[in-house]
Structures are given as structure tokens and as C-alpha cells.
Amino acid sequence: MNNTHLTFFFFGFVFFFLYFFPFMPRGKQIALVYLRYLVLTSIAALILAPFFWLVCSAFKDPEVLMAYTFLPPVSEWSSQTLNFSNLKKLFEKEETLEGAIYFWQYIVNSFFLASTSTMVTLFFSSLGGYALAKYEFRGRSFLILFMLGTMMIPAMLLLSPLYHLIHKMNWMDTYWALIVPGACSAFGMFLFRQAFFSVPSTLVEAARIDGCGEFGIYLNIVMPLVRPITAAFCLISFLGSWNAFIAPDVFIQTQSKLTLTVALNQYVDLYDQQYGIFLAGTLLAIIPPAILFFSLEKEFVGGLTSGAIKG
Amino acid sequence: MATVTLVDVGKNYPGDIKAVEDFNLVIEDGEFIVLVGPSGCGKSTTLRMIAGLEDITEGEISIDDRIVNRVSPKDRDIAMVFQNYALYPHMSVRENMAFSLKLRKYPKTEIEARINDVAQMLGLTDLLHRKPRALSGGQRQRVAVGRAIVRQPSVFLFDEPLSNLDAKLRVQMRVELSQLHNEINTTMIYVTHDQVEAMTMGDRIVVMNEGLIQQVADPITLYDRPVNKFVASFIGTPPMNFFDGHILAQNSSIAFLSEDGMQLQIAEQQTKKFRQLDKQKVVLGIRPEHIGSAIAENSETVGRISAVVDVVEPMGAETYVYLKSETTSFVSRVDSHKKYMVGEKIELAVAMDRAHFFDVNTDKAIL
Ligand SMILES: Nc1ncnc2c1ncn2[C@@H]1O[C@H](COP(=O)(O)OP(=O)(O)OP(=O)(O)O)[C@@H](O)[C@H]1O
Ligand SMILES: [Mg+2]
Numbered sequence: 001m002n003n004t005h006l007t008f009f010f011f012g013f014v015f016f017f018l019y020f021f022p023f024m025p026r027g028k029q030i031a032l033v034y035l036r037y038l039v040l041t042s043i044a045a046l047i048l049a050p051f052f053w054l055v056c057s058a059f060k061d062p063e064v065l066m067a068y069t070f071l072p073p074v075s076e077w078s079s080q081t082l083n084f085s086n087l088k089k090l091f092e093k094e095e096t097l098e099g100a101i102y103f104w105q106y107i108v109n110s111f112f113l114a115s116t117s118t119m120v121t122l123f124f125s126s127l128g129g130y131a132l133a134k135y136e137f138r139g140r141s142f143l144i145l146f147m148l149g150t151m152m153i154p155a156m157l158l159l160s161p162l163y164h165l166i167h168k169m170n171w172m173d174t175y176w177a178l179i180v181p182g183a184c185s186a187f188g189m190f191l192f193r194q195a196f197f198s199v200p201s202t203l204v205e206a207a208r209i210d211g212c213g214e215f216g217i218y219l220n221i222v223m224p225l226v227r228p229i230t231a232a233f234c235l236i237s238f239l240g241s242w243n244a245f246i247a248p249d250v251f252i253q254t255q256s257k258l259t260l261t262v263a264l265n266q267y268v269d270l271y272d273q274q275y276g277i278f279l280a281g282t283l284l285a286i287i288p289p290a291i292l293f294f295s296l297e298k299e300f301v302g303g304l305t306s307g308a309i310k311g
Numbered sequence: 312m313a314t315v316t317l318v319d320v321g322k323n324y325p326g327d328i329k330a331v332e333d334f335n336l337v338i339e340d341g342e343f344i345v346l347v348g349p350s351g352c353g354k355s356t357t358l359r360m361i362a363g364l365e366d367i368t369e370g371e372i373s374i375d376d377r378i379v380n381r382v383s384p385k386d387r388d389i390a391m392v393f394q395n396y397a398l399y400p401h402m403s404v405r406e407n408m409a410f411s412l413k414l415r416k417y418p419k420t421e422i423e424a425r426i427n428d429v430a431q432m433l434g435l436t437d438l439l440h441r442k443p444r445a446l447s448g449g450q451r452q453r454v455a456v457g458r459a460i461v462r463q464p465s466v467f468l469f470d471e472p473l474s475n476l477d478a479k480l481r482v483q484m485r486v487e488l489s490q491l492h493n494e495i496n497t498t499m500i501y502v503t504h505d506q507v508e509a510m511t512m513g514d515r516i517v518v519m520n521e522g523l524i525q526q527v528a529d530p531i532t533l534y535d536r537p538v539n540k541f542v543a544s545f546i547g548t549p550p551m552n553f554f555d556g557h558i559l560a561q562n563s564s565i566a567f568l569s570e571d572g573m574q575l576q577i578a579e580q581q582t583k584k585f586r587q588l589d590k591q592k593v594v595l596g597i598r599p600e601h602i603g604s605a606i607a608e609n610s611e612t613v614g615r616i617s618a619v620v621d622v623v624e625p626m627g628a629e630t631y632v633y634l635k636s637e638t639t640s641f642v643s644r645v646d647s648h649k650k651y652m653v654g655e656k657i658e659l660a661v662a663m664d665r666a667h668f669f670d671v672n673t674d675k676a677i678l
Contacts, residue, residue: 200395200397202394202395202397205362206393206399208364208384209362209364209384209391210411210458211385211414211415216414224401225401
């Protein structure tokens with residue numbers, strides 16, 4: 001019997017009480033409201049539990065890490081059981097074969113890579129999507145079909161040909177290997193294509209008559225109208241790059257160029273598992289995407305195109 | 312200020328769709344020309360070819376003396392107002408109007424001056440800071456026109472600019488646009504499917520059907536002398552009545568004999584050309600205002616037909632009476648103060664000197 005069970009029982013009890021004793025005014029409606037809370041709360045608990053576990057683990061002393069699922073009982077709280085030793089160790093100077101490296105180096109690397117890839121992908125995917133949505137040209141439908149086809153192939157399958165290609169191009173151990181292959185995503189082009197359908201073609205034509213060049217139309221007229229999609233796409237692609245593990249692990253060798261994910265993973269290897277430090281680093285790694293999400297949140301609210309055309 | 316010339320212009324869409332064919336027209340400098348026709352007849356396509364938004368399959372379009380087939384829209388010195396206004400939603404009214412001027416690198420002070428002038432003219436001064444979202448339909452329409460005017464182009468193109476407005480506003484904007492044309496006197500090409508707009512606004516009207524020009528004329532000529540059955544039925548509300556029948560020449564008089572047996576004497580000035588058409592099938596066309604009880608007083612040749620009143624539609628100033636004879640139904644436009652009962656059999660006068668005759672096979676007017 002733990003807290004989760006108790007919560008379940010509480011809501012369940014309230015639901016049955018309200019539902020089967022309909023002497024209360026509007027008893028059933030209220031019962032259904034409670035049922036909804038019950039379902040939502042349990043789903044939320046399910047989703048948040050690992051996160052809660054992560055936070056707890058990051059601040060537990062390595063000695064007691066495995067002793068408790070979440071936090072130790074309040075009676076045993078002390079600097080022996082709960083402290084910042086994981087975080088401290090994480091930021092200590094680390095001597096590697098290639099010299100001293102600080103943890104923030106990996107954060108900087110990841111941040112640089114994620115933002116650069118996002119910008120590059122955003123640019124090319126939206127341009128591609130624009131062309132596919134608003135220009136008539138021969139072979140367009142075939143191209144779209146082909147594009148969708150590529151999305152069906154698992155990325156893992158392409159890893160070894162990609163490795164071969166990167167090797168041939170002398171891009172091993174460079175960030176080109178991480179940025180260029182994802183520069184134009186089929187998913188992104190498709191997403192933007194759908195978004196651009198909602199932009200009336202007469203806007204494009206009006207701008208063309210007004211004297212705007214094709215790139216200017218894309219930049220000044222069309223892109224500002226799909227801001228919600230742009231925000232969502234930025235978030236998705238930032239997350240994808242920030243969380244990427246396989247590609248940086250395969251293509252980057254120099255320790256000082258590693259990304260956060262790969263560097264963190266080194267704390268848990270075959271011979272030495274420092275789970276406390278690993279989890280403290282993971283907790284830190286969650287912060288930038290979270291900030292990004294909350295700062296972009298208001299952009300997701302659509303309705304920008306309203307007022308463009310008739311009424 | 313410019314003349315626009317279209318020579319043998321045609322447009323094919325993929326899939327062998329001929330949207331426009333053999334389009335020949337010279338639009339004079341400062342003229343207000345209206346393209347009118349039913350939906351899908353190729354009006355928009357023609358306008359978009361003039362704008363440069365659509366490739367020209369055949370023929371040549373020139374503005375002044377320059378052939379513009381291969382000139383991009385921005386270099387044609389035209390401005391266009393779209394049916395859905397196409398205002399840039401993320402820009403204020405001021406920015407919407409300034410956009411094209413900024414792109415053409417006009418000095419700031421000039422841009423300001425032009426916008427203020429136009430805003431004054433269209434009554435938009437208080438709305439300059441607003442986004443299109445926060446404007447009513449009529450205001451958006453005005454902004455769209457304003458955005459075209461600030462450019463001071465040599466040709467204005469309008470594609471059904473009033474069709475999204477309610478009836479009352481449409482009449483008001485119609486008058487405003489006519490006034491605007493009188494004020495700035497620039498060539499205007501205006502597309503509509505509404506024949507009332509066409510008649511009231513156009514210096515000349517181009518009636519189109521199925522991609523072909525049917526007739527180009529000023530409004531009154533178009534009304535009085537339609538060249539074929541299509542134009543005759545398209546222009547005028549309620550539309551012209553048609554009766555199938557044939558010509559009957561007896562001695563000195565020539566008459567039209569309808570299928571249900573009614574006989575109408577053909578006006579004297581027209582008899583000559585019908586003499587050799589004896590016994591041939593023709594279609595008689597008469598406008599609703601030329602059938603009615605009051606015709607006798609001001610018409611020389613009067614025919615008489617009798618029919619049963621089917622529906623009576625009082626419009627206020629006049630009344631439309633829908634009638635049925637044995638095989639045809641037709642409509643008469645009468646003084647609203649005369650009362651008709653549904654089911655009543657009445658006799659009506661027909662002003663035969665205003666009658667139109669059309670060839671049965673070609674639908675062309677017999678002139
Ligand atoms: N992009 C296109 N592809 C194929 N056919 C087209 C295209 N655009 C128009 N058409 C066809 O060309 C013909 C003329 O179209 P257009 O838009 O000029 O008509 P319209 O006279 O403006 O009609 P409306 O009053 O409905 O606007 C129509 O039959 C239409 O189906
Ligand atoms: Mg049209």
C-alpha cells in the first residue's frame with residue numbers, strides 16, 4: 001500500500017459514492033467529473049513517477065542510492081543521505097587521455113549542435129515544404145511519394161551506409177557528420193507542406209505583384225503565418241538533436257567534442273557504474289529543452305491566419 | 312495610364328482544358344472594362360494572364376507598346392485586388408499599403424505621404440494601425456483597394472472584389488469604385504459574374520462564355536442589340552423570354568407563328584430580312600418589359616398573346632408576372648399598381664418592334 005494506491009482508492013470511493021447515491025443534486029455529473037479526475041490523475045502519476053525518481057536519485061548520496069525507491073524516510077534525512085555530492089563530482093575537473101575536461105564542455109557542445117541543427121533543418125525543411133506546397137512542377141507528386149517512402153525506412157538501417165559515406169567524405173569526428181545528414185528532413189518538409197496549404201495562394205500572388213521576390217515571399221509573407229508549426233518543429237528537432245545518442249556515439253571520437261548524451265553514458269560502463277552522477281547529469285540535461293518548451297508554448301496557439309481572407 | 316492589347320490570346324490547362332480561346336481585345340487608356348460571364352467561363356484566367364500570374368499558352372498581351380508575355384508580374388506596372396482581399400494578416404493596414412512601396416525603395420517621406428493621401432480618400436485614416444483581423448468585410452475591401460492605389464499603377468485589375476460583401480455594402484462599394492475611377496482615371500479591368508455590376512460600372516463590357524468572347528460593347532448596346540442568344544439571356548433581369556416557332560409569309564404581311572399557335576406580326580422595319588426566311592424555324596426573344604398591358608400606348612407594332620398567371624412577384628417599383636401558355640412559360644415586367652390574380656387568364660400586348668430573332672442552329676441574332 002503506497003501513496004499511489006491510496007490516491008486510486010480515494011478517487012474510486014468518491015466516484016462510487018457519488019454515482020450510486022444519487023440523492024445529491026446532479027449526482028451523476030459530479031461523479032463523472034470525479035471519474036475524469038481519477039483517470040487523469042493516474043495517467044499523470046504514471047508519467048511523472050520516473051521523473052520524480054530521477055530527481056530523488058540525483059540528490060541521494062551514492063551510498064544510499066539503491067537503498068530506497070524514492071526518498072529515504074523523513075527520519076533519516078541528513079547530509080549523509082541527501083546532498084549535492086553527485087552534482088559536485090559532475091562538475092569537477094576530469095582527467096582524460098586527452099587532458100582535462102570540464103562537464104560544461106559537453107553541455108556547450110550539445111547546445112551548439114542542437115541549435116545549429118535546428119536552424120539548418122528549419123531552413124531547408126520549410127523551403128522544401130514551401131516548394132512542394134506552392135509551386136507546380138513536373139514530378140512533384142512522385143517526389144512527395146518518394147519523400148514519404150524514405151520515412152518508412154528505419155534510421156538504424158541507414159547507419160552503416162551513412163558511416164561509409166561520412167568516412168569517404170572525411171567527416172569523421174567532425175560536427176558535419178551530425179548536422180548535414182539531418183539538414184533536410186522528410187518529416188519536416190511534409191509538416192511544412194501541410195502548414196503552407198493553409199496559407200492562401202492569393203497572398204503569395206499579391207506579394208508577387210507587389211514586387212516581392214520568391215525568397216522574400218517565403219521569408220516575409222509565408223513564414224510569419226506558420227509560426228505555430230515553426231515553433232513545434234523547432235522544439236521537435238531541438239529535442240531530437242539534444243537527445244541523439246547513436247550518431248554522436250558513432251561519429252565523434254575526440255573526448256572534448258562529445259555531446260552530453262554520450263559523455264553521460266560514460267559514467268555507466270562495464271567496469272564502473274556511477275549511477276548517482278549519471279542521474280544528476282541527466283537531470284541537468286532536461287533543463288534546456290524544458291526552458292525551450294515553456295518559452296515556445298505561447299507560439300503554439302494558432303489563429304494567425306484569421307483575417308487574411310474574407311470574413 | 313496605359314492601353315492593354317490582347318491578340319489571339321489562349322490558355323490551356325493540363326488535361327486539354329481550354330480555359331480561354333482566341334481572345335482579341337484592345338482596352339483603351341483610362342477605360343473601365345468589365346469581363347462578365349457565368350462561373351468557369353475563363354474571366355479570372357484572362358485577368359491572371361494580364362497580371363502575369365498565369366503563363367500565356369498562345370497569343371500576345373501588351374501593355375502600352377511593350378509585349379509582356381515574358382515580363383514578371385512586378386515589372387508590369389499593374390495592381391490587383393483579389394476576391395478574398397489577400398491582405399497580409401501579420402501586417403497592419405499601414406504596413407500592408409507600404410509593402411510594395413518599400414520593396415520599390417521609395418523614400419520614407421513619400422511613402423508616408425502617399426499612404427496618408429489614400430487613407431484620406433478611402434476613409435481609412437483611423438484604421439491604419441489595425442491588423443486585417445480587426446476590420447469588417449467592407450473595411451478590408453477598402454484596404455485592398457487602397458493597397459492597389461498607393462502604387463499608382465498604370466492598370467488596375469479587379470477579380471470579383473465585391474462578391475464577399477453583403478448586398479447593401481456591395482451597392483455602396485460599387486458606387487465608390489465608379490467614383491474612384493472618375494477621380495484617378497486609370498485603366499481598370501474588372502471581373503465579375505454579376506451582370507448588374509457589369510452594366511452599372513463598365514464603360515464597355517466583355518461577355519464571355521466557355522472561354523470565348525461573345526460580345527464586346529457598351530452596356531446599352533449590349534442590352535439593345537445582343538449578338539446571340541447567350542448574351543441576350545445573360546444580360547437583363549429577369550432574363551429575356553424565348554419562344555420557339557417559325558416565320559410565316561402571307562401576301563404583304565410577315566408573322567412569327569409560335570409552336571402553340573399564337574401569331575405575332577413582325578414589325579414593318581424588320582419585314583425585309585424575313586421574307587426569304589419563309590417557313591424557317593427561328594427563336595423569338597422578348598424582354599419582360601416589352602410584354603405587358605401598357606405596351607400599346609408607345610409601340611407601333613403590337614402583337615397579342617394570352618396566358619395564365621402562374622406566379623406574381625411584387626418588387627416594389629415594378630412587379631414580375633410569370634405566365635404560362637400552352638407550351639412555354641415567360642415573364643412580364645409590369646407596373647406594380649396593377650393587380651393580377653394567380654390562375655387568371657389574361658391577354659398581353661407584345662412590342663414587336665423590340666423583338667429579337669435568333670437562328671435556331673447557331674443561336675446568332677438575325678440582324
Ligand atoms: N489550375 C487550373 N488547372 C486546370 N483547370 C483550371 C485551372 N484554373 C482554372 N481552370 C479551368 O479553367 C476554366 C476557367 O476558369 P476561371 O477561373 O478563369 O473561371 P472564372 O470565369 O473566373 O469563373 P468564376 O466566376 O467561378 O471565378 C474553368 O473551366 C476551370 O475549371
Ligand atoms: Mg474567377
